[in-house]
Amino acid sequence: MNNVERVTAAIAERREELFALLAELIAHPTVSPPARNSGGAQSLIARKLRELGFDVDRWTVFPGDDNVVGRLRGTAPERANSLIVNGHIDVAEVGDDSGWTYPPFALTRGRDGRLYGRGVADMKGGLAASLFAIQMLREHGIELKGDLIFQSVIGEEAGEAGTLAAIERGYTADYAVVVDTSHLHMQGQGGVITGWITVESPVTLHDGMRARTIHAGGRVHGASAIEKMMKIIASLQELERHWAVMKTYPGFPPGSNTINPAVIEGGRHAAFIADRCALWITVHFYPNESHEAIIREIEDHVLAAAAADPWLRDHPPAFRWGGRSMIEERGEIFPSLELDLGHPALSRLKRAYEAEMQCPPVVDMSGTVTDAGWFAHAGIPAVIFGPGELSQAHAVDESIDPDELVRFAQIMARFLADWCNTEKE
Known part of the structure; x- marks a missing residue:
C-alpha cells in the first residue's frame, strides 16, 4: 500500500472526525439572507488552516462577513501545478423551522443513516471534506510541490461577490475546483x-x-x-x-x-x-x-x-x-463556465475518481449556478465537483449520504496529491 492509499484508508477509518468537523460548521447559522453572520464559522476555518500549515489571509467583504483564504506553499511552486479549492460558507435561509424533523443547526444522523442539517449538501459538507482530505495528506507526510489555495468565501447564496473579491485580491492558480453541490458529477454551468x-x-x-x-x-x-x-x-x-x-x-x-x-x-x-x-x-x-x-x-x-x-x-x-450583492444592490452576476474537457487537471480528477469509485465519473452540466463561473471569467480553468444532491440544496430537512462525503474526501486527497505534484505543462 503506497502513501496515497494509506491516506484514503485513513479517511474511511477516521470518518467520524470528518463528521465532527462538519458538525462544528453546521452549528454556526450562517444563513444568507440576512447574512453578516459568518464570523464564527470563518474563525473555525482560519484556525483549521493555520493548524495545517497554511498562511491565512482574512479580510472583510461586508461588515460581519469576511473571506478566509489559506495558501499552503509548495516545495517547488515554479515547476508544479497549483490549485484553488473554493467553497462558500453561507447557507440558505431556514425561516420557520417547524417543518424540519431535525434541528437545522445541529448535525444529526437520521433513522435512514443520512446526515441532516442546513448546509450539509450546500455546501459545508464540501468544505469540511476538503479540509479533512488535506489534513490526512499532511498527517501522512505527503508534501505538495505546487501551491494549494483554500478559499472559504461569503455571499454565494445572495449573489454576493465573495469569490470575485478573492480573485480581485490576486489569488490565481493553474486550476480551480469549486466543491459545491454536484453529487460527485464533474460539471460546468450556464x-x-x-x-x-x-x-x-x-x-x-x-x-x-x-x-x-x-x-x-x-x-x-x-x-x-x-x-x-x-x-x-x-x-x-x-x-x-x-x-x-x-x-x-x-x-x-x-x-x-x-x-x-x-x-x-x-x-x-x-x-x-x-x-x-x-x-x-x-x-x-x-x-x-x-x-x-x-x-x-x-x-x-x-x-x-x-x-x-x-x-x-x-x-x-x-x-x-448585475451588481455585487442581491442584499445591498438588488443585483447579481453568475458568469458561465464552459468545461475544458481536454484540460489535464480534469483528466487527473477523472483518474482520481476512477481509482476510488472503480467506474468513470459523470461529466455534465449543473442545473443551477455557482461561483465557479467567476474563475472562468478570470481565465482560470475550473470545474464544479462536490458532494450532495442538488435536490437537497435549500430543502427542508437538508441531508447528505455520509458515504458520499467520505468518498469525496478520498477522491480529493488522490487528486491533490497528483495534480499539485505534477510539473506544469
Whole structure:
C-alpha cells in the first residue's frame, strides 16, 4: 500500500472526525439572507488552516462577513501545478423551522443513516471534506510541490461577490475546483445575470392630462411609463423566443436560456400618469456565452424596439446590470463556465475518481449556478465537483449520504496529491 492509499484508508477509518468537523460548521447559522453572520464559522476555518500549515489571509467583504483564504506553499511552486479549492460558507435561509424533523443547526444522523442539517449538501459538507482530505495528506507526510489555495468565501447564496473579491485580491492558480453541490458529477454551468430596465418621463402629468396625450389633437407628447414598459416586455418575450429557436447547448433542455420579467415597479399615485417604471429581469444564458455579450444583445434588441415607438425614441430606456450583492444592490452576476474537457487537471480528477469509485465519473452540466463561473471569467480553468444532491440544496430537512462525503474526501486527497505534484505543462 503506497502513501496515497494509506491516506484514503485513513479517511474511511477516521470518518467520524470528518463528521465532527462538519458538525462544528453546521452549528454556526450562517444563513444568507440576512447574512453578516459568518464570523464564527470563518474563525473555525482560519484556525483549521493555520493548524495545517497554511498562511491565512482574512479580510472583510461586508461588515460581519469576511473571506478566509489559506495558501499552503509548495516545495517547488515554479515547476508544479497549483490549485484553488473554493467553497462558500453561507447557507440558505431556514425561516420557520417547524417543518424540519431535525434541528437545522445541529448535525444529526437520521433513522435512514443520512446526515441532516442546513448546509450539509450546500455546501459545508464540501468544505469540511476538503479540509479533512488535506489534513490526512499532511498527517501522512505527503508534501505538495505546487501551491494549494483554500478559499472559504461569503455571499454565494445572495449573489454576493465573495469569490470575485478573492480573485480581485490576486489569488490565481493553474486550476480551480469549486466543491459545491454536484453529487460527485464533474460539471460546468450556464450563467445568470439580473438587470434593471427603467423608463422615465422628464415631466409628471396629472391624470386629467391623459386625454390630451392619447387622443387626436391633444398635442401633448406625453406617455405612461407603465404602458411603454409593456412594449419593452413584449420585445423581451420576442427575443426570448428567438433564443429558444436559435440557441442550444449540450446538456441543457431546449429553451433553458430565458428572460424572466421578475419584478415591476412604477407609478406614484392614481391621480398622476405614471412618470417612471422599472423592470427587474433575470436572464439565464449558456456556458459558451458571456454576460457581457448577453447584455449587448438585450440592449440592442430593446433599443431597436424603442426606436420604433414615437415617445420611447425620444425617451429611451436606461439599463443597470448585475451588481455585487442581491442584499445591498438588488443585483447579481453568475458568469458561465464552459468545461475544458481536454484540460489535464480534469483528466487527473477523472483518474482520481476512477481509482476510488472503480467506474468513470459523470461529466455534465449543473442545473443551477455557482461561483465557479467567476474563475472562468478570470481565465482560470475550473470545474464544479462536490458532494450532495442538488435536490437537497435549500430543502427542508437538508441531508447528505455520509458515504458520499467520505468518498469525496478520498477522491480529493488522490487528486491533490497528483495534480499539485505534477510539473506544469
